[in-house]
Amino acid sequence: MQKKFYFGFIVIFFLVLASACLLAFILKPNSSNAILSSSHLQTNSDSLQYFALRYEELRNRRDSVLDLISEFQPELKENNKKIAAQKKRQEDLKVNRAWIFKNSTHKAKTQADKKDIIRYDSLIASSEAATKRMESRNEFLNYNLLALVEKDSIISKYFVTFHKDLLRYTSKIHGSRVVRFQDVTYHLFVVDLDSDDVRMHLFNAEDQNKNFSSIENVKKHLAKKKLQPLMITNGGMYLSNLQPEGLYVENQSTTFFPLNIQGARPDANFYLMPNGVFYLDANNKPHITTTENMMSYNVNDLRKFKAATQSGPMLVIDGDIHPAFMPNSKNSKVRSGVGIPLGQSRKIVFAITTDGTNFYDFALFFRDLFHCDQALYLDGVVSQMYLADLAPEVLGGNFGAMISVVKKNSK
Secondary structure, three states: OHHHHHHHHHHHHHHHHHHHHHHHHHHOOOOOOOOOOOOOOOOOOOOHHHHHHHHHHHHHHHHHHHHHHHHHHHHHHHHHHHHHHHHHHHHHHHHHHHHHHHOOOOOOOOHHHHHHHHHHHHHHHHHHHHHHHHHHHHHHHHHHHHHHHHHHHHHHHHHHHHHHHHHHHHOOOOEEEEEEEOOEEEEEEEEEOOOEEEEEEOEEHHHOOEEOOOHHHHHHHHHHOOOOEEEEEEOOOEOOOOOEOOOEEEOOOOEEEOOOOOOOOOOOHHHOOOOEEEEEOOOOOEEEEEHHHHOOOOHHHHHOOOEEEEEOOEEEEOOEEOOOOOOOOOOOEOOEEEEEEOOOOOEEEEEEEOOOEOHHHHHHHHHHHHOEEEEEEEEOOOOOEEEOOOEOOOOOOOOOOEEEEEEOOOO
């Protein structure tokens, strides 16, 4: 019995020691940031990459703390149940032992009575030892839960300050950037509608109204108009004939396709509800909203938009990530999308990954790095993005609608 007790004590000791080491690692001061080697990825304190790295560091630390909290709390709850059960058992054992002691048939206890009493004493001692081990473990858990909750509170305060600094920085961004976020490289373009013009392109009137199809064809079309594109990308999902799958408005209904209000389908991203619409209203103000919200507009209202494209799924809806997206999903693909930063009515963020990422992390990019309370998925593997200064070689594609950004008065 004594050997078993010491063995159990040693096991508990090493479990506590291992947990303490892990906790110490989580709670230790911040380690230095990794340096990324790409020539486009700057890590000084005045760069988007710096903020992306800082975000990941804070998020990883908070996730580690929350993981430990979620691990400790159920164990603490389960131990409390077991302690209560052990104490109830001890009471029952003591009652039985007392009954045997009191009701023996002879003043001198029989050998059988003595064995029963010894057995009950052993069971009571074993139960009390188990209770003490669990109570000791609970003291450790309670102590460290308090430390973890305090650490989470500190990290949350850091996040508040961090997001204020990030918001100040991103509100000043204009033009193209490359940033690595969650181990995925993003090419992006931040539009400022005070100096940039966003245009939709589907049919080429100078070529028998055929689809533009490729980025190169749009670029040539703009060059003929003496316009230098800053960005060109595919602008939403399309059918096999390269026509838009849903609402499309170009130049206040010069080209118009109606809103697609079909319900959910499991076989296509476009129908992963809620899907949505990116549009510029008649006053050139950008919006992203769900298809359901768009159904309140009549056709005449829709035709007044300067530009619109319907796609899906929504990535971020009123600050919340699409409910169907799962963290740590293995569905990793190249993705492109568009978002509108909260409180910045003249800014639009277009982004594409050069590596595979899942929907959840892609939505995080828009919501947490650019404070987009609304963001929309444009397309996946086929997507491409021309950036005049960072990716001028990207000129391919066989697309439906496309979006370009040119500088105002660039003729």
